[in-house]
Amino acid sequence: MDRTVSRRLGITGKLLLWCLLLVTIFYATTSMLFLRIQSLVEVSNAIVNVNYDIDKSAQHMIQTLLSMEENRKRFEILQKDIYMENFLADMQEFGKTLNGVLARHPEYRTPWKELTQEYTIVLSRSRDPETSSLPDKTITRWLEILSATRQSNQDEMESRLNELAVRSKTAERLGFIGLVASIAIGVLGSVFIAYRLNLSLSEIRRGIRELGRGEPARPVHVTSQDELGDLAQAFNNMTARLQEEERMRQDFIAMLSHEIRTPLTSIRESVDLVADGVFGEVNEKQHHFLDISRQEAQRLTSLLERLMKVSSLESQRLKLVTAPLDASALARGAVERLQSTALAKNIALKTELPEQFVFVEADQEHVTQVLANLLGNAVKFSPPDSVVRLSVTPEPTGDSVIFCVVDEGPGIAIEEQARIFLKYYREPSVRGSVAGLGLGLSIAKGIVEAHGGAMWLNSAPGCGSSFCFSLPKPKAMV
Numbered sequence: 001m002d003r004t005v006s007r008r009l010g011i012t013g014k015l016l017l018w019c020l021l022l023v024t025i026f027y028a029t030t031s032m033l034f035l036r037i038q039s040l041v042e043v044s045n046a047i048v049n050v051n052y053d054i055d056k057s058a059q060h061m062i063q064t065l066l067s068m069e070e071n072r073k074r075f076e077i078l079q080k081d082i083y084m085e086n087f088l089a090d091m092q093e094f095g096k097t098l099n100g101v102l103a104r105h106p107e108y109r110t111p112w113k114e115l116t117q118e119y120t121i122v123l124s125r126s127r128d129p130e131t132s133s134l135p136d137k138t139i140t141r142w143l144e145i146l147s148a149t150r151q152s153n154q155d156e157m158e159s160r161l162n163e164l165a166v167r168s169k170t171a172e173r174l175g176f177i178g179l180v181a182s183i184a185i186g187v188l189g190s191v192f193i194a195y196r197l198n199l200s201l202s203e204i205r206r207g208i209r210e211l212g213r214g215e216p217a218r219p220v221h222v223t224s225q226d227e228l229g230d231l232a233q234a235f236n237n238m239t240a241r242l243q244e245e246e247r248m249r250q251d252f253i254a255m256l257s258h259e260i261r262t263p264l265t266s267i268r269e270s271v272d273l274v275a276d277g278v279f280g281e282v283n284e285k286q287h288h289f290l291d292i293s294r295q296e297a298q299r300l301t302s303l304l305e306r307l308m309k310v311s312s313l314e315s316q317r318l319k320l321v322t323a324p325l326d327a328s329a330l331a332r333g334a335v336e337r338l339q340s341t342a343l344a345k346n347i348a349l350k351t352e353l354p355e356q357f358v359f360v361e362a363d364q365e366h367v368t369q370v371l372a373n374l375l376g377n378a379v380k381f382s383p384p385d386s387v388v389r390l391s392v393t394p395e396p397t398g399d400s401v402i403f404c405v406v407d408e409g410p411g412i413a414i415e416e417q418a419r420i421f422l423k424y425y426r427e428p429s430v431r432g433s434v435a436g437l438g439l440g441l442s443i444a445k446g447i448v449e450a451h452g453g454a455m456w457l458n459s460a461p462g463c464g465s466s467f468c469f470s471l472p473k474p475k476a477m478v
Contacts, residue, residue: 051157334371
């Protein structure tokens with residue numbers, strides 16, 4: 001069977017590709033700046049090695065010609081050999097400078113062709129002082145050639161300086177734009193990649209937190225085709241299996257509860273018939289064991305009711321019959337229901353109720369079960385000679401009423417509080433010493449949330465616990 005292997009880019013590949021892109025952008029920007037700087041260097045070299053050298057040499061040759069002219073005139077007037085010697089020395093210096101310039105810059109052989117030829121002729125007869133003197137018109141022509149060369153060279157140098165300034169500004173502007181663009185692309189791209197990764201991670205964390213809190217598992221939506229996408233897919237597959245297993249467990253509990261209820265009812269009725277003497281007189285010892293059987297049957301019935309309640313809450317089949325109820329009356333009824341249990345442990349039950357009537361929109365049977373559950377737990381975990389308080393307080397916003405059960409028990413550790421409302425969870429410190437299945441708080445929280453309210457806990461080790469929940473007021477009274 002042919003198998004199609006999908007090629008996709010993982011997180012490592014994406015980061016590597018992004019690094020390569022940043023390197024490419026940096027290299028392109030640097031190369032552009034290098035080319036600009038290279039052109040600036042070429043113009044600068046032309047100015048320094050050509051224009052400046054020509055200007056300096058032409059100026060030196062002009063000064064040498066002027067010195068030659070001055071020595072010639074002094075020789076004609078004073079007829080002293082020293083002036084002719086100086087004249088010949090200047091001529092040699094002029095020739096040396098001229099040859100040096102032509103050697104360094106051959107392009108000036110054509111513009112200086114007349115100057116070179118005349119100088120060669122003059123140099124060939126320079127041994128005869130009478131014939132070596134240059135006429136005024138020759139020196140004047142040479143000065144004109146050199147002055148024209150110097151002027152054109154200065155114009156060319158000025159043009160190159162202007163070009164250098166323009167190229168410098170262009171390079172500076174392009175360099176700044178390239179630097180800003182590179183930083184902007186790098187920052188924006190990195191932020192985008194971080195945002196995409198964090199978005200996927202946040203979605204996965206959301207699913208894990210919901211699953212850890214015991215909430216209904218929802219699939220996570222991660223569209224990236226990388227390791228995070230694989231992790232999200234694996235998480236979704238796991239949640240799908242958990243949902244299927246949870247549905248099967250609920251169906252099993254419902255079926256088991258239904259199948260056990262019928263024979264349990266028969267057992268209870270049979271025990272009642274025997275205890276009532278229908279089948280003959282029952283002695284005291286038999287009554288004792290029949291009472292034990294009746295109590296255990298009642299215990300099994302209560303357990304089945306709790307399991308059915310959990311199954312109904314999980315499948316959202318819990319049916320509420322709500323009506324406006326007096327919150328204070330609900331609190332008093334729950335306290336009376338637990339009064340005997342509290343007296344057995346010498347625990348005082350006290351209420352803190354509002355002076356005026358406060359109504360809630362609730363199902364009386366289910367809310368009474370919530371209050372009885374919270375009061376029963378408070379009595380169960382409170383030490384003898386302590387006080388358990390039940391308070392009813394209208395919420396300041398005016399749209400709900402808050403019920404709080406406060407005890408003086410051992411309290412609950414901070415790390416355990418997040419799991420205290422989970423099904424079948426029991427705090428490690430009481431698992432071996434206090435009976436229970438860990439369903440009461442989960443059922444109570446589900447009933448409150450089915451009413452549209454919320455339940456929460458405030459506790460600390462050694463400082464007791466406060467379990468509170470809110471119920472909405474009737475809409476007509478808000």
